[in-house]
Amino acid sequence: MRKKLLCLCTAVLLLCGCHGSRGLDAFAVPEAFDDARQYEITFWAKNDTNKTQTAIYTQAIKDFQALYPNITVTMRLYTDYGRIYNDVITNIATNTTPNVCITYPDHIATYMTGTNVVVPLDELFEDPGYGLGGTLLNYDGPGKDEIIPQFLQECRIGEHYYAIPFMRSTEAVYINKDFVEQLGYQVPDVLTWDWMYEVAEKATAKDGNGDYLINGQKVMIPIIYKSTDNMMIQMLKQLDAGYSDEEGTIAVFNDTTKELLYTIAEHARSGAFSTFKISSYPANFLNAGQCIFAIDSTAGATWMGTDAPLLDISPDKLVRFETVVRMVPQFHPDQPKMISQGPSLCIFNKSDPQEVLAAWLFAQYLITNEVQIAYAETEGYVPVTAKAQNTEEYQAYLAAEGMDNNEHYAIKILASRLLLEHPQYTFTTPVFNGSASLRDAAGQMIENVTKSVRRKQTIDEAYMEQMFQEVNALYRLDQHGASRTDPQDLGPLPAGSKALLGTLAAVWALILVYLALQKMKHRT
Amino acid sequence: MKKFTAILLGAAMLAGCTGKTDNTPEPTEDFTKSEGVMTYAEYADAALDTEVTIEAYVQAHQSWWDDKITVYAQDPDGAYFLYNMTCTEEDAAKLVEGQKIKVTGFKSEWAGEIEIVDATFEIEEGSWIAEPVDATELWGTVDMITRQNQKVLFKDLTVEDYGDGNAFAYKNAEEKTDDLYFKVTSGDTTYEFIVEFYLTGADTDVYKAVEGLKVGDKIDVEGFLYWYEGPNLHTTKVTVK
Numbered sequence: 001m002r003k004k005l006l007c008l009c010t011a012v013l014l015l016c017g018c019h020g021s022r023g024l025d026a027f028a029v030p031e032a033f034d035d036a037r038q039y040e041i042t043f044w045a046k047n048d049t050n051k052t053q054t055a056i057y058t059q060a061i062k063d064f065q066a067l068y069p070n071i072t073v074t075m076r077l078y079t080d081y082g083r084i085y086n087d088v089i090t091n092i093a094t095n096t097t098p099n100v101c102i103t104y105p106d107h108i109a110t111y112m113t114g115t116n117v118v119v120p121l122d123e124l125f126e127d128p129g130y131g132l133g134g135t136l137l138n139y140d141g142p143g144k145d146e147i148i149p150q151f152l153q154e155c156r157i158g159e160h161y162y163a164i165p166f167m168r169s170t171e172a173v174y175i176n177k178d179f180v181e182q183l184g185y186q187v188p189d190v191l192t193w194d195w196m197y198e199v200a201e202k203a204t205a206k207d208g209n210g211d212y213l214i215n216g217q218k219v220m221i222p223i224i225y226k227s228t229d230n231m232m233i234q235m236l237k238q239l240d241a242g243y244s245d246e247e248g249t250i251a252v253f254n255d256t257t258k259e260l261l262y263t264i265a266e267h268a269r270s271g272a273f274s275t276f277k278i279s280s281y282p283a284n285f286l287n288a289g290q291c292i293f294a295i296d297s298t299a300g301a302t303w304m305g306t307d308a309p310l311l312d313i314s315p316d317k318l319v320r321f322e323t324v325v326r327m328v329p330q331f332h333p334d335q336p337k338m339i340s341q342g343p344s345l346c347i348f349n350k351s352d353p354q355e356v357l358a359a360w361l362f363a364q365y366l367i368t369n370e371v372q373i374a375y376a377e378t379e380g381y382v383p384v385t386a387k388a389q390n391t392e393e394y395q396a397y398l399a400a401e402g403m404d405n406n407e408h409y410a411i412k413i414l415a416s417r418l419l420l421e422h423p424q425y426t427f428t429t430p431v432f433n434g435s436a437s438l439r440d441a442a443g444q445m446i447e448n449v450t451k452s453v454r455r456k457q458t459i460d461e462a463y464m465e466q467m468f469q470e471v472n473a474l475y476r477l478d479q480h481g482a483s484r485t486d487p488q489d490l491g492p493l494p495a496g497s498k499a500l501l502g503t504l505a506a507v508w509a510l511i512l513v514y515l516a517l518q519k520m521k522h523r524t
Numbered sequence: 525m526k527k528f529t530a531i532l533l534g535a536a537m538l539a540g541c542t543g544k545t546d547n548t549p550e551p552t553e554d555f556t557k558s559e560g561v562m563t564y565a566e567y568a569d570a571a572l573d574t575e576v577t578i579e580a581y582v583q584a585h586q587s588w589w590d591d592k593i594t595v596y597a598q599d600p601d602g603a604y605f606l607y608n609m610t611c612t613e614e615d616a617a618k619l620v621e622g623q624k625i626k627v628t629g630f631k632s633e634w635a636g637e638i639e640i641v642d643a644t645f646e647i648e649e650g651s652w653i654a655e656p657v658d659a660t661e662l663w664g665t666v667d668m669i670t671r672q673n674q675k676v677l678f679k680d681l682t683v684e685d686y687g688d689g690n691a692f693a694y695k696n697a698e699e700k701t702d703d704l705y706f707k708v709t710s711g712d713t714t715y716e717f718i719v720e721f722y723l724t725g726a727d728t729d730v731y732k733a734v735e736g737l738k739v740g741d742k743i744d745v746e747g748f749l750y751w752y753e754g755p756n757l758h759t760t761k762v763t764v765k
Contacts, residue, residue: 047696054697079696280635284753313753451642454573455630 023115024095024349027356029123033130039071039358041099044087046078046343052378060371064362067138071358081107081343085436092117097348099359105154105428106436108162108346113433119347120160124360132364141364146387154428155344163344164367165384167299167375170338170419170426171230173329174286174294174304174411177322179203179214190333191326193235196223196293197263200272203292215319219290223273224282226296229443230339235260236442237339237427238331243442248432250477252442253468261449265459268450277447278454284312289319295328297341298380298415307405325414327422340419340426342381373397377407380415389420437475444471553652555600561626564601576631576640580604581652582623583675584748584760586722588616594722595619596673596748596758597627598654603673605639605750607632615647624650637751638672656746664713668755676749676757680765681708683741691737700726704734708745717745717757724760733762741765 043061047053054077061073076098078084085107091097092114103111111118125144129136133143144152147165155163173191180187183202188195200222203214212220225231232252236243239260242251267273276282282294283303294304303310305323330336345363350356365371372383373394383389398417402410419426429435448467449459457463472478557563561579562570570576580597587593593616595606606627611619619625629643656677662668663678684707686693695702704719724730737743746761 051697077696077699079702278632278634280753284635317753451573451630455575456573 023117024351026116027119027349027353029127029130030353030357033136033357033361034354035068035070037070037354039355041071041073041355041359041362043073043075043362044078044084044098044101045075046081046084046102050378053375056371056374056378059374060366063370064139064365067365068358068361071362073362085110099348099350099355100363101346101348102166102343103163103346104341104436105157105163105344105431106439108344109157109431109433109435111346111348112157112162116349118162119349119356119360120162121155121164121347121360122160124357125161130357130361137361137364139365139368141368142385142387146385147367148384148386148389148423150340150423150426151342151384154340157431163346164363166343166345166366167372167381168340168342168384168419169297169299169379169381170340171227171234171295171328172298172301172380172415172418173326174282174296174301175324175326176286176289176292177324179289179292179321182214187324187326188333189326190336191329192333193263193329193331196329197267197272200267200292201270204271214292215289217290219285219288221271221274221279221285221290222292223267224276224279224285224291224294225273225446226276226282226294226300227443228275228277228446229439230341231295232257232260232442232446233429233439234328234337234339235331238337244430244432244435244438246430246432248430248434250434250438250472252438253472257445258464261445261464262459264446265449265453269453273450275447275450278450281312283308286323287311287319288313288317289321298382298418299342301325301380301412301415302409304415305411307409308411309406309409323411325411325418327418327425336422336425337427338418338422338425340423340428342384369393376416380412382416382419434477434479438477441471441475441477444474553650555652558626558648564599567604567631568602570631572631572633574631575628577626577628578604578640579624579626579648581650581654582619582621582625583654584621584723585616585619586720587725588613589722593619595625596675596723597625598674599652600654603654603671603675603748605637605673605748606643606645607634607639607641609640609643609645611645615645618647622651622653624648624652635752636754659749660710663710668749669751671749672751674749675746675760677744677746678708678710678757679744681710681743681745683707683737683739683743684709684714685739689739691739691741692734695721704731706734706737708743715755715757717747717759718750720750720758723758730760730762733764734759737762737764 045057057075061075065071065073081104084101084103088097088101088111092111108118125132127134133141151165151168155161155165175187177187180199183199185199203220203222205213207213211218214220233243236256239256241256242254244250264273282291282296285291286294286304287306287308302308306318306320327336327338345366347356347359347363367385369388369391372385372388373391375381376383377397383394388394398413400408401413402408445467453459557579561577567576567578580599583596583598585593585595588611591610591612592608593611594608597604597606625645626648627640627643627645629640632639632641654675656675657671659671659676660679662671683691686705686707692704692706694700694704703721705716707714707716719731719734742765744763745757745759747757747759750756750758
C-alpha cells in the first residue's frame with residue numbers, strides 16, 4: 001500500500017511537473033530600491049568575436065558596480081544569438097533564466113508564451129525615480145523621449161514594451177565602384193534592383209578560357225546576399241506585398257513572393273547572384289575582386305573593402321578597389337524602405353521584485369552615453385538614443401571618417417551614417433510567437449530556388465507550390481498562425497482538463513488522509 | 525614478469541615507430557564500391573551542384589544538433605566532409621569511428637571547402653579507421669589541396685604570435701564554449717588552424733594542449749584538413765616537442 005501510494009504521489013508530482021507551474025506573479029515596481037541588500041544578477045550577452053566589444057561590456061559592468069556596490073553582475077558571453085535563444089528557452093522551464101539578456105524582439109515573443117516570464121517595461125519606463133531618466137538613478141540615463149522613437153517602437157509587442165533597444169544597424173550594399181564603372185555604369189545614390197541585376201548580368205561575361213572578363217579570374221559572383229531573410233522581407237515591404245500582420249497571420253506565400261523568386265532564380269542561373277549560405281561571406285569575395293555588390297549588415301562594415309581592418313583572405317588574394325556604400329536596392333527609389341535590426345535588452349521576471357529592479361537598473365545603464373558610444377564605434381552600429389548621437393564625442397567620431405583604417409575606418413562610418421541619416425526609411429516586421437520562424441522561412445525560399453537552379457532543377461508553378469508547402473511545414477507556420485503574445489481569454493476548461501484536475505484533487509485528498517492516519521497511528 | 529612487460533612495451537614501441545603513415549587498406553575490409561556508388565576519383569571529377577553518392581568510413585563527427593550532424597569521412601583514396609547531414613539522434617549514436625556509411629547529397633563548395641550538403645545516409649557493414657597521412661612536404665604548396673578533408677599530420681611547425689603575444693585566441697574567451705584559433709609556420713608559410721569546439725570541446729586533450737601553447741613552441745599537429753579560404757586544419761592532436 002505504502003509503495004503504491006508513493007508511486008501515486010510521484011506520478012502526481014511528475015504530472016504537475018510536466019504541465020508546468022502557474023508561473024511567477026506579475027512584476028510590480030517596488031516603491032523603493034532596497035540598497036541595503038546584496039543582489040547578484042546575470043547578464044547574457046553576445047559579442048561578434050570582437051574583443052573590444054567584450055571589453056566594453058566588462059568596463060560597463062565594472063562602472064555600474066562602482067555606482068551600485070550592492071549589485072554584482074555576472075556576464076555570460078555567446079557568439080551567436082541562436083544559442084542565447086535556445087538556452088533561454090531551456091532555462092525558462094527551470095526558472096533559471098538570466099536577469100538581463102541581449103536578444104531580438106522575435107525571440108522575446110517566444111519567451112512570452114510562458115506566464116510572466118518577461119517583464120513588461122511600461123511601468124518601469126515611467127517610474128519617476130527609477131524609470132528612464134529617473135531622479136533616483138545613480139547615473140545620467142536617457143529619458144524615454146531621448147530614445148530614437150522607431151527603435152523604441154520595435155520593442156513594443158502587443159500592448160506593452162518588453163525590451164529596450166541596445167544597438168541598431170541596417171543593411172548596406174558595399175560596392176566595387178571600379179568594376180561598376182568598368183562595365184560602363186555610374187553608381188546611383190539609390191540603387192534599384194533592376195539596375196543592380198543589369199550590371200551584375202553584364203559582369204558574368206567570360207572569355208574563351210572561361211575567365212571572367214571583368215576580373216580575369218575563374219570566380220565572379222556579382223551579387224552575394226548575406227541575410228536572405230532580410231532580402232525577402234525588404235523586397236516584400238518595398239512592394240507593399242504580404243508577409244504577416246500584427247496578429248500573426250502568415251501572408252508570405254503569395255504571388256509577389258513567387259515573382260520575386262522567379263527573378264532571383266533567373267539571376268542565380270546566370271551566376272549573377274548567390275548567397276552567403278551557398279557560397280561564403282560576401283566580404284571575402286568583394287575583397288578578392290570576385291564580387292561587385294556585397295550586401296551585408298552595416299554591423300559587418302569593418303570586413304568590407306581593400307583597407308578593411310578585418311580580413312579573412314590572404315594578402316595575395318586581396319585586390320585594390322574603391323568601395324562605396326549605399327542603402328539596400330529599392331523598387332521605388334523615391335520611397336526607400338530598409339530594415340532596422342539590432343539587439344535589444346529584455347528583463348526576465350523573478351520572484352523577488354527587488355532583484356528585477358536591480359536588473360532594470362543595469363539594463364538601463366547599458367543605454368547611457370558611455371556604453372552606447374563606445375559600443376557603436378566598434379562596428380557600423382548606431383547608438384539608440386539621440387542623447388548619445390548628439391554628443392560632441394560621437395559627432396567628433398563621425399567627423400573623423402577615414403582618418404585611419406581602424407577606429408575611423410571610412411566604410412564603417414559611412415555605413416553607420418546610412419542609418420543615422422535615414423531612420424525614417426526604416427521598418428521592422430510584426431512580432432508574434434512564430435515570427436522568428438517566419439523570418440527563417442522567408443530566407444529559406446531564396447536559398448531553395450538558388451540551390452535548385454544551380455542543380456539544374458526546373459523552377460515552375462509546380463515547384464513553387466510544392467516549396468511553399470514544404471517551407472510552411474518545415475517551419476510549422478501553420479501551427480503559429482494567428483498566435484498572439486498578449487494573454488487571451490481561453491474560455492472554459494475542456495471536460496478532459498476538468499476531469500484531470502478533479503483526479504488531482506482527489507489524489508491530494510487521499511495523500512492528506514493517509515498522512516493524517518499515519519500521524520494518528522504514530523500518536524497511538 | 526618484468527621481462528614480459530618490457531617485451532610488450534618494446535613491441536608496442538616498435539609498432540608505434542613503424543606504424544603506418546599511409547592509408548593502406550586493412551586486409552579484412554573490402555573497399556569495392558557498391559552498385560551505383562562513385563569511386564573517390566569519380567566524386568572528385570563530379571561537377572559542383574551535382575548529386576553524388578559515395579561510400580566512406582566515419583573518422584569523426586561534430587556534435588549532433590537539431591537533427592543534423594557534420595561528419596568527417598574517408599576511404600583509402602580520399603576524404604569527404606559531410607556538412608549538416610540529416611540525422612536523427614538515434615542514428616547519430618551509430619556513427620562511431622570507422623563505421624561505413626553510404627551517403628547521397630550534393631557536391632558543393634563553401635569558401636574553398638569541397639563538401640557534400642543536403643545529404644542523407646545509411647549505415648552499411650564495414651569498418652576502417654584511417655591513419656593520419658604525413659603531409660608536411662606539401663606545406664605551402666598548391667598541392668596541399670590534394671589532401672583536403674583527410675586525416676593528416678604536419679611536423680615541426682612553429683607557433684606564431686596570434687596577437688598581443690598570445691599563442692592562440694578563444695572565439696569566446698569568457699565562456700570557453702567555442703573554437704580556438706592559432707597560427708603555425710613552416711618555412712615562409714603561415715596558416716591559421718582551429719580547434720573546432722563541436723568536434724573537440726574544452727575538456728579534450730587537444731583543446732587543453734592548444735591552451736597551453738607558447739609563441740615559438742615547436743609542435744606536430746594532426747587533424748582533418750578543412751579549408752576556409754586556404755588550409756584551416758580542424759586540429760585533433762597537438763604534440764609539443
